[in-house]
Amino acid sequence: MRALVLAGLAGCFAPTYAPGSPCTTQAECPGDLVCDPAQPAGPTCVRPDDVGTPDGTVVDSAPTDAASDGPDVRSDHDGDGVPDELDNCPHIGNPEQTNEDDDGVGDVCDPGAGKHEIAAFFGFDGTDLPPELVPDDPQAWSVADGFARATITTNALTSLTYDPLSNANVSVTTTFTIDAIAPPTMGQSRNVGIAHQHSPAANTANACVLNYDFNTRASTLWILSTMGAQTINEAEFSDIEAGTTYSIRTTDATSQNTALLECTAEQAPTQVSISGAKIVPESAGNRVSLRTRGTTTRFDYMFVVLGPPIPL
């Protein structure tokens, strides 16, 4: 349910004396509204039940609505006290919200120099996929317990795709846990990660994945490319050493577009965190996906940032 464009949020705080309005003194807040300096967006007229809730745990569901509708849980995915929709880095605890370059994306998850914008944060609350995320196989995807789960017990590849904007640079980060790996089929490897789907018509993609090889019984982090081919071309992968950023430049034989993908990964005992940035925009679109081949995997979130390229 959580996909908030922060740029749009700013429009909620029009200078009218209503809940949600900015204020400098109590006199500016009519009725029983309170000028609360502790609100995440700065001093704001709020109803009494919303005072002092920068912890983001229990507040009125909409501080700008006409009447109090009682306390509701506001999601704070990283537990840093700043609600997801106001957090400049909603998946990493950063209560100080530092943002040195003042570009809207907090220092701890800013992908690089230049002005960035949080396009979306999907934290997978509730039981439905966010409408902005489109599964290629709806039967394979479910939402529960704060995760989007892909259940694949065959060799199939499935993806959950977000298409934020055409011709924009985009960075994607996710964290996931693999619960089960399907038995081997024709020696195919299994992998989980994120993909920039370069040409949907040709089913080609660049991907940052954790790959499990049935031959070596080893799981490694890969940058994977299917550019110009209908199937995974393992000759084009690069091993990713955890904590290091790698890039791959490919040209789609179908569209003749060149794409550049950077991948960084961290591998904890049970969880893998992967970030990837498509840093050459092209006309084929801007689709980015969570994806898996042949695993049952829980994805913790999908975080999407738009903005300038990461310097190489």
Ligand SMILES: [Ca+2]
């Ligand atoms: Ca938070």
Ligand SMILES: [Ca+2]
């Ligand atoms: Ca945060």
Ligand SMILES: [Ca+2]
């Ligand atoms: Ca920043």
